[in-house]
Amino acid sequence: MDAVMIVDEIASDREELARALQAEGFRVVQSDSASTAVRELWEGTFLLVFIASILTDKDASELADELRNLAPEVETYIHSKQDEHSKLVRKATDIRDGLVAVA
Numbered sequence: 001m002d003a004v005m006i007v008d009e010i011a012s013d014r015e016e017l018a019r020a021l022q023a024e025g026f027r028v029v030q031s032d033s034a035s036t037a038v039r040e041l042w043e044g045t046f047l048l049v050f051i052a053s054i055l056t057d058k059d060a061s062e063l064a065d066e067l068r069n070l071a072p073e074v075e076t077y078i079h080s081k082q083d084e085h086s087k088l089v090r091k092a093t094d095i096r097d098g099l100v101a102v103a
Helices: 011-023 034-043 060-070 085-096
Strands: 003-007 027-031 048-052 075-079
Touching: 003 011, 003 034, 011 027, 011 085, 027 034, 034 048, 034 060, 048 060, 048 085, 060 075, 075 085
Parallel strands: 003 027, 003 048, 048 075
Antiparallel strands: none
């Protein structure tokens, strides 16, 4: 099963996206901070990491860069509260199914 991490300080937002991804067969790890996300990345293998655009402990772009440096094979995607979950799930399924090229 492919794993996706969600980094978001707002539990309800993480959980809602997690349910949508789980419905598509993903194993989801939820992280409530940048530091937890780094630790989770070391402990697991992920296809994709969704990062909320607003974090208090680190800038989302800085976290994405740090995660890419640690695991360049993992796709990172910064999303905002306005992004529809269906769009995010579609991005994950497209990557899993090889329909999009990842850097």
